Amino acid sequence: MSLVKKPVNGMKDILPSEMQIRDYVQGVIKDTYRSFGFTPIETPCMESIANLSNKQGGENEKLIFKVMKRGEKLNLETANTESDLVDFGMRYDLTVPLARFYANHANDLPSPFKALQMGNVWRADRPQRGRYRQFMQCDIDILGEPSNLAEIELILATTTTLGRLGFRKFEIRINERRILKAMAAYSGFAQESYDAVFIILDKMDKIGMEGVEAELKQEGFAQEAVQKYTDLFRGVKEAQDGISYLADVLGDHLEADVVSSMKEIAASVNACKTAEFELVFDPTLVRGMSYYTGTIFEIAMPEFGGSCGGGGRYDKMIGSFTGKDVPACGFSIGFERIILLLLESGFTIPKQPKKTAYLIEKGYPGEKLAEVIAKAQEARQQGQQVLVVRMNKNKKFQKEQLTKEGYEEFVEFFKR
Amino acid sequence: MSLVKKPVNGMKDILPSEMQIRDYVQGVIKDTYRSFGFTPIETPCMESIANLSNKQGGENEKLIFKVMKRGEKLNLETANTESDLVDFGMRYDLTVPLARFYANHANDLPSPFKALQMGNVWRADRPQRGRYRQFMQCDIDILGEPSNLAEIELILATTTTLGRLGFRKFEIRINERRILKAMAAYSGFAQESYDAVFIILDKMDKIGMEGVEAELKQEGFAQEAVQKYTDLFRGVKEAQDGISYLADVLGDHLEADVVSSMKEIAASVNACKTAEFELVFDPTLVRGMSYYTGTIFEIAMPEFGGSCGGGGRYDKMIGSFTGKDVPACGFSIGFERIILLLLESGFTIPKQPKKTAYLIEKGYPGEKLAEVIAKAQEARQQGQQVLVVRMNKNKKFQKEQLTKEGYEEFVEFFKR
Numbered sequence: 035m036s037l038v039k040k041p042v043n044g045m046k047d048i049l050p051s052e053m054q055i056r057d058y059v060q061g062v063i064k065d066t067y068r069s070f071g072f073t074p075i076e077t078p079c080m081e082s083i084a085n086l087s088n089k090q091g092g093e094n095e096k097l098i099f100k101v102m103k104r105g106e107k108l109n110l111e112t113a114n115t116e117s118d119l120v121d122f123g124m125r126y127d128l129t130v131p132l133a134r135f136y137a138n139h140a141n142d143l144p145s146p147f148k149a150l151q152m153g154n155v156w157r158a159d160r161p162q163r164g165r166y167r168q169f170m171q172c173d174i175d176i177l178g179e180p181s182n183l184a185e186i187e188l189i190l191a192t193t194t195t196l197g198r199l200g201f202r203k204f205e206i207r208i209n210e211r212r213i214l215k216a217m218a219a220y221s222g223f224a225q226e227s228y229d230a231v232f233i234i235l236d237k238m239d240k241i242g243m244e245g246v247e248a249e250l251k252q253e254g255f256a257q258e259a260v261q262k263y264t265d266l267f268r269g270v271k272e273a274q275d276g277i278s279y280l281a282d283v284l285g286d287h288l289e290a291d292v293v294s295s296m297k298e299i300a301a302s303v304n305a306c307k308t309a310e311f312e313l314v315f316d317p318t319l320v321r322g323m324s325y326y327t328g329t330i331f332e333i334a335m336p337e338f339g340g341s342c343g344g345g346g347r348y349d350k351m352i353g354s355f356t357g358k359d360v361p362a363c364g365f366s367i368g369f370e371r372i373i374l375l376l377l378e379s380g381f382t383i384p385k386q387p388k389k390t391a392y393l394i395e396k397g398y399p400g401e402k403l404a405e406v407i408a409k410a411q412e413a414r415q416q417g418q419q420v421l422v423v424r425m426n427k428n429k430k431f432q433k434e435q436l437t438k439e440g441y442e443e444f445v446e447f448f449k450r
Numbered sequence: 451m452s453l454v455k456k457p458v459n460g461m462k463d464i465l466p467s468e469m470q471i472r473d474y475v476q477g478v479i480k481d482t483y484r485s486f487g488f489t490p491i492e493t494p495c496m497e498s499i500a501n502l503s504n505k506q507g508g509e510n511e512k513l514i515f516k517v518m519k520r521g522e523k524l525n526l527e528t529a530n531t532e533s534d535l536v537d538f539g540m541r542y543d544l545t546v547p548l549a550r551f552y553a554n555h556a557n558d559l560p561s562p563f564k565a566l567q568m569g570n571v572w573r574a575d576r577p578q579r580g581r582y583r584q585f586m587q588c589d590i591d592i593l594g595e596p597s598n599l600a601e602i603e604l605i606l607a608t609t610t611t612l613g614r615l616g617f618r619k620f621e622i623r624i625n626e627r628r629i630l631k632a633m634a635a636y637s638g639f640a641q642e643s644y645d646a647v648f649i650i651l652d653k654m655d656k657i658g659m660e661g662v663e664a665e666l667k668q669e670g671f672a673q674e675a676v677q678k679y680t681d682l683f684r685g686v687k688e689a690q691d692g693i694s695y696l697a698d699v700l701g702d703h704l705e706a707d708v709v710s711s712m713k714e715i716a717a718s719v720n721a722c723k724t725a726e727f728e729l730v731f732d733p734t735l736v737r738g739m740s741y742y743t744g745t746i747f748e749i750a751m752p753e754f755g756g757s758c759g760g761g762g763r764y765d766k767m768i769g770s771f772t773g774k775d776v777p778a779c780g781f782s783i784g785f786e787r788i789i790l791l792l793l794e795s796g797f798t799i800p801k802q803p804k805k806t807a808y809l810i811e812k813g814y815p816g817e818k819l820a821e822v823i824a825k826a827q828e829a830r831q832q833g834q835q836v837l838v839v840r841m842n843k844n845k846k847f848q849k850e851q852l853t854k855e856g857y858e859e860f861v862e863f864f865k866r
Contacts, residue, residue: 035551037500037501037504037771038497038498038500038501038550039550039553039554039769039771039772040554041493041494041497041550041554042494042497042498042537042538043495045494045496046495047490047491047492047493047551047555048492048493049491049555049558049559050489050490050491050559051832053490053491054489054490054491055491056492057490058478059862064473065814068803068835068837069803069830069833069834069835070837070838071592071805071807071832071835071836071837073466073469073470073855074466074469074470074473075463075465075469076463076469076472077457077463077464077465078458078461078462078584079456079495079570080458080461080515080584080843081454081457081458081582082454082458084454085453085454085688086455088453099496099517099518099520099538099605100518100520101516101517101518101540102515102517102532102535102536102710103517104515104516104574105574105792108532110529110531110532110535112535113526115526116518116524116526119518119526119535120518121458122458122515127587134453134454134455134457135463137453137455138455138456138457139463139465140461143463144851144852144855145842146840148837150568154495158520159607160519167496168494168496179839179840183810183838183839183842186819186823187823187838188863190823190827194827194830260561293814298817298819299818301816301817302820302823303824304820305820305821305824306823306824306826308819308827308831354453355453355455356455363809379479387484387485389487391487391568394599400598400710400711400714400840401714401716401717403599403602403714403718404717404718404721404722405720405721405769407602407603407606407722408721408722409723411606411724413724414485414486414610415724416483418485419484419485419486419487420485420486420487421486421487421564422560422599422603423562423595423599424595424597424599426561435560436560439489439560440568442607
């Protein structure tokens with residue numbers, strides 16, 4: 035037999051100690067999001083390969099686990115390319131399936147539709163520490179709400195959840211694709227080079243302002259444009275109120291409703307937030323996905339370099355399924371990173387039920403077993419956790435192990 | 451664009467109304483099983499194809515969704531057979547992954563190990579009403595417990611869960627592979643024909659005793675053996691106590707500990723059960739999987755023809771990974787069937803939080819929005835569900851729709 039004991043390369047088994055925290059966190063997330071009126075949905079883990087290969091997913095489309103055709107549809111001899119052999123693929127995110135779901139069921143869904151999704155996604159990335167090829171995503175989305183009420187509710191729901199999980203002193207960074215564009219236009223970059231500019235801007239975290247400046251010049255952009263562009267970012271940094279500063283400087287390049295909407299979001303979030311965090315306008319925030327059309331945001335944790343989640347507005351994606359655009363905005367928590375942070379901080383679940391172990395000596399008469407179990411049943415009915423096990427020869431060691439699992443009380447039943 | 455709106459063939463999108471019931475049922479299952487000391491684990495949805503193709507899965511192995519190799523490992527030109535192109539497969543059950551998990555982590559796990567798994571499995575079956583190609587399974591297993599304490603706890607945990615979900619007047623049918631074999635041996639069937647006999651016996655539900663008798667004869671088995679065999683089943687049916695009857699008649703064909711163990715299980719379960727059900731000895735119960743070695747059991751619901759779950763003892767499977775056998779016993783709830791029964795019975799979730807919708811008129815001043823949301827935040831903190839949405843032009847229709855979603859109270863905010 036050549037059975038393989040390890041999980042498949044890049045994926046992991048989850049042991050009880052981690053699983054209990056994952057279940058608890060999922061519960062907090064679901065309860066909190068439900069209190070905001072988000073309703074759970076689920077889609078299959080597989081999608082038609084066409085839906086996963088339409089360029090919306092950017093780099094993720096190169097990382098798809100593909101599912102082979104079956105039965106008569108699979109014809110090895112006449113197959114010329116990979117695509118002749120494949121009909122489905124494992125989803126690489128929850129946003130594409132949500133857009134398909136909405137296109138398929140819009141008539142049966144309320145408007146606006148507030149969706150909550152928790153589910154696994156798969157990416158055949160190179161495995162590395164803390165990055166797995168199967169991982170949980172946790173998304174909320176509001177479909178059919180054009181106004182910034184969507185952004186406000188998404189940010190409040192997400193930050194309330196993080197607060198309930200004990201996170202504090204984190205940041206929500208916010209920006210707008212239209213601000214990104216207005217800053218590039220004002221500086222004199224040509225529209226077709228925006229994407230190239232933003233890819234360099236996105237490195238700000240790592241290489242700093244000087245690094246961005248150097249790379250832009252190296253890429254061959256006009257000295258003057260680069261100067262104007264970097265001056266803008268310096269100006270925002272020094273300004274009391276970054277948005278107002280940009281509104282003044284950018285003038286007609288920036289639509290007035292972008293400014294008022296960003297201010298409204300900040301005012302409402304700051305007035306209503308229940309968690310300890312800062313909403314920070316960050317004009318260097320880019321976010322990779324090409325489908326974003328308006329506001330974009332990201333969670334930054336002091337304990338964790340890099341983002342712990344993010345989202346934004348993508349008003350054009352549902353139209354790619356239906357031909358008719360529907361306003362859409364979503365926020366995704368980086369579930370695996372949240373779990374990693376909680377595990378590393380030695381997080382323990384509050385309010386656990388009392389855990390008792392009943393140890394039954396070997397040879398305990400079978401006809402008296404029922405009495406022991408009846409006693410356990412009674413305690414379980416009252417909400418306690420009761421483990422009924424045979425007593426091992428090395429009882430001391432057994433109790434030590436059970437204590438590590440959280441059992442605090444032991445009741446022993448001897449054969450006589 | 452050729453995007454596909456439907457989910458892939460044979461799999462389904464789950465809408466909020468069903469999803470809320472699924473989440474509730476999952477919660478009850480997890481809470482109840484935890485009170486019995488079962489701890490949750492999770493394995494990847496994909497397994498090495500070798501682990502899924504070792505004959506333990508029987509017919510299910512023909513139904514595997516296979517995952518294509520990626521990158522350099524995929525070589526279309528040199529591939530002769532399907533297996534050259536495939537490295538992983540989607541799991542078709544949770545038992546094979548559990549055995550692999552246990553083989554991989556036994557040193558880090560308590561003994562006995564009581565595992566709870568809830569997860570999707572995939573089978574490329576022909577789609578039909580109520581049978582999907584992706585579906586949830588919900589398994590509890592006790593590994594490392596040789597005595598019938600495992601069976602007793604599994605049956606009590608499963609039936610307590612079903613009782614909490616409102617099911618009553620169902621049956622748990624129980625049998626033993628060794629009783630099946632003893633009955634066949636006593637009747638004079640040759641050992642190598644047991645499987646063929648059991649396949650026919652398994653049809654009892656559908657074709658009745660006469661049908662089984664006819665098929666056995668048609669298959670060419672000796673008249674006398676068939677007569678002795680069917681007389682046994684008739685005898686059990688007429689007996690006060692089926693097990694004692696068989697113990698008397700079968701004599702040395704049946705090991706004494708099988709009889710006493712079955713009696714102990716019945717005594718303990720009947721003394722300690724919290725749900726309204728009957729434990730019924732059913733000598734015609736076969737269960738398909740070839741890995742069972744001892745007790746086998748099945749849930750039968752009056753509302754549902756066929757089984758709503760089942761399980762049994764499989765003491766040899768872990769040894770196929772490690773070379774060393776570990777006693778193992780499991781019980782699986784047919785999650786999708788349970789959900790179907792609850793949906794059809796018009797089940798509603800007990801103790802829902804109060805649901806209020808805030809309707810905000812179009813043109814409501816942005817600077818006053820924060821007050822509305824702050825009010826919502828306060829109610830949410832107190833455990834209520836508050837939906838904040840824009841007021842539609844057709845407010846009456848909007849309220850009707852929200853009422854259907856369970857919103858009972860409406861608060862309206864006008865622009866002046």
